[in-house]
Amino acid sequence: MAKTQVRNILKSNDSNKEKAAYIWEYYKWHLIAVLMTLLFIIYFVMQLFNQPQVDYHIGVLGPQATTEQSETLANDLKTLLYPEDREGKMLVTITQEGQGAERFFAQLAAAEYDLVLVDEVAFENFADSETMEVLQVDGMESKDLFAAPEENKIIGIESNSIPYFSEHKATSNLIALVPKNSTKKAETEKFFEEQGMILQFQKSE
Numbered sequence: 001m002a003k004t005q006v007r008n009i010l011k012s013n014d015s016n017k018e019k020a021a022y023i024w025e026y027y028k029w030h031l032i033a034v035l036m037t038l039l040f041i042i043y044f045v046m047q048l049f050n051q052p053q054v055d056y057h058i059g060v061l062g063p064q065a066t067t068e069q070s071e072t073l074a075n076d077l078k079t080l081l082y083p084e085d086r087e088g089k090m091l092v093t094i095t096q097e098g099q100g101a102e103r104f105f106a107q108l109a110a111a112e113y114d115l116v117l118v119d120e121v122a123f124e125n126f127a128d129s130e131t132m133e134v135l136q137v138d139g140m141e142s143k144d145l146f147a148a149p150e151e152n153k154i155i156g157i158e159s160n161s162i163p164y165f166s167e168h169k170a171t172s173n174l175i176a177l178v179p180k181n182s183t184k185k186a187e188t189e190k191f192f193e194e195q196g197m198i199l200q201f202q203k204s205e
Helices: 002-011 016-050 067-081 101-109 120-126 185-194
Strands: 056-062 090-096 115-118 135-138 145-147 154-158 175-177 198-201
Touching: 056 067, 056 101, 067 090, 067 185, 090 101, 115 120, 120 175, 135 154, 185 198
Parallel strands: 056 090, 056 115
Antiparallel strands: 115 175, 135 198, 145 154, 154 175
């Protein structure tokens, strides 16, 4: 149908300018749609390649913090996990409670975090053993461990009992959890080992 209409336009006695105008009017929305799709693909690919490769990412949902505090935490984390000056990018993202929570949970769902810290209110509202690893921790008092709400499974650790977090105001008085979708479990185990604890993940039943 479309080919027949274009053929008829081309065979008409109209001027080339008029033929071009007719064809443009007929196909302009198709061309615009194709152009928008191409621009979207280009943008997506650029974002993918420009995204920094992160070796370990801690996400914090808590009080407002400065960029300097985040950078200090990231630098201390790199020293802790890579003491031999090995190349690697550590990232500590501090998201303010409230409106920022939506972005935090979107990144959590996208498996961007390897370890997360939240306050007790957030813990009670969303934490469960379906999304967070069930933990077995040696070298820690039971009062510093948190069970998933309505479950008898340990999934959280008091951040003040972890030296790395207790030394920084932005990460104190929170609860540390390990997302199940993290792919850096070995690094998490090493992190806790450096804190004088033995952390193990219980297999799902």
